[in-house]
Amino acid sequence: MSARHDLLFLLWMIQLSCVFNFTAADCECGYSSTIGSSTMDYVFTDLLESDFLHIANISLDTDWRPQSYNVTAEASRGAYGTAFSVPNVVSNPIANMASFSGPGSLGGDPGLQFLVDGGIPKSGYVGCAEMDSARTDMLWGTYRAAMKLTPVPGTVSAFFWYFNDSMEIDMEFLSEQWVFENNTFPVNLVLQSTASVAAGYNAAGTGNYVVTNLPFNPTDGYHEYRIDFIPGNVIFYGDGTVLAHMNTSAVPTMAGHLILTQWSNGNPLWSYGPPATAAIMTVSYVKAYFNSSLLERQTAWEMRCKDGNALNAICPIPDQTTAPSVLNTTDNTTALPYFFSNDDNKTANQTVYHSLGLAVVKRGETWFAQPLVFTIFLLILLLLL
Template sequence: MLGFGLVTTLFVGCALFAPVGKAQLSSTSSAITCDCGFRDENNNVWTNVWFSDYQQSEGNVYHDATAMDLKRDKNYLVMDYTMKRDNYNYTRIFSKNNVNLSPQSAQLIVRSNSDGDMTSASFGTERNDFLYGTFRASIKMPSVPGTVAAFYYYESDTAEIDMETLGRYTDPRQSFFAIHPQIYNDDGTASNLTHVKHPLDFDPTTEFNEYRFDWVPDSVGFYLNGQLASTLDTNIPSTPGRVILNHWTDSNPKFSGVAPMDQDILMEVANMTFFFNSTQDATGPPCQSNRNACDVKDITSRRLLPFDKSPPASSSSSSIVAYTSLSSIPFILTILPILLSSL
């Protein structure tokens, strides 16, 4: 079991959860307290949890509050830059205008701009203190070839964990799993010590599927829809970083492929759930109300939901950040009515 240090809470008191059905939670609900961490499927115990749901239904005031725009949410970095590497003929142009919220998802769009250039999309967490954990995102991959869709941890080019899907691979469809820095064979190909091409037994473009990587000090496990697909144990990062999603093309026919210029190409994200430790973690779990960690399956299945609807205790912490400790599970506060009413 991994039992890393626990964070100084951002709220007074403990995390309260209650199992619910169709009914709304009330002050009389039987609460479950999660002040001993969150135990995952591999028996690791994590300090913090981040949950964000981008799917809109009636009453989801999170979408209203952000005017359908993640760029207004200070918990996120929405990327706006151009990357051209030395000795590399292909350019990636990331535009803030290519990240949108729709009623079904957060959208990362690849499309041409008025100058005739192909532009890409990327957003990530503002916080960059993630250090080990289990990281999950529900994603519908683009159906049009010519792009790369990725879910990954990043600190630098020498500390990175990638899950990538290349649209040009269709028979079979594949996901790439990688650790950076990568190791290369004598012929220049990527070594399977740090890079795996994994064939998919499902079509990732027709519905949302869960992509997950479990990062511990000596290995990274890559999961698809809850099933372990591959494990790498070389060059495992040991520095904190942020979690990022991106969808890009640079028209390199040998990697991203060439995306068509006459249509918008969508990567869609329904939700993200991270159970993790942080460089802010300093002491052991309080475990004052509950001697056992909560089961992550109860949280990801929404059998346990936030009970305490109080606003953030610290004005310096925004809604997600404030909800990323044992003091309270970080369901975005303003979407709580949706989560409850949709069960």
């Protein structure tokens, strides 16, 4: 056999090893976490990890969709309407991909900024910001976002899971409340349900609404806000501390998506405002580990998970028990966030955003594992040999 044929044979063997995945990948059966006080591990098959400290342009990230729409004052039940616009979602990454130290490229706190315009709007609409996950197949899971909230009174900042107005899991932060609460920091934890919709979207009398104080100042830096969502149960956390546990029939049963937002409409019973000056909420990451409602994702998991008891087949999800830092600290092992997608071989068959590129790639595969790309490569090689 000629040297040319030897080379072609070797390349085809590499291609086959990639396509048929002869070597097992870590985490091929999923990602596990304890939920609330349970000693039992829950296993989630899919993940979405977004390191906003190092994503240069959120409009190029197909995992997320900045929103553009208006809501009238009447529809929003406020003194003003809300105008959600793409320019109010601003990427402010750290230039050095290997660094977790600020500031961002625009100055100030690095990450993804959600801006609410300051002052009385001449148009009658307050400029606001919202971003939704592209995936809408998120069912049971553990959903986590690291955010630094605004100290400017008059906005609502929120991290929530959403299917529709009667199936919604909210963590909402009213910056106006902090002014009047004697230096405490309430968070509003809400399950929207058919009962709250019937009450005019007011969950206060449904038993699925809890106001509790955060164990930290949410404006002094990034803190992780977490929602664990399993059948019949929702648990809310702040930096790993349980804030509330809701065990109720109001827990959603359909798959949904994630939303990050900051807004104001001048409603004196909720958002207050608009803020006197521009208010910025900054997000450093979102990490979601969940079970997909899509048949193709379930089938993909069944194909790759051959032995759930194999070594490293299921990877434990590290809990963030301290405030996630964007600065160098003396305890980086707990302060700096961990991403499976930054490690080789831990996201096989998972679609994750590549922070260095402009498109979605599948970690656990090399570029030549794509049959069309590899065929073109071979044809070029044949011409050169």
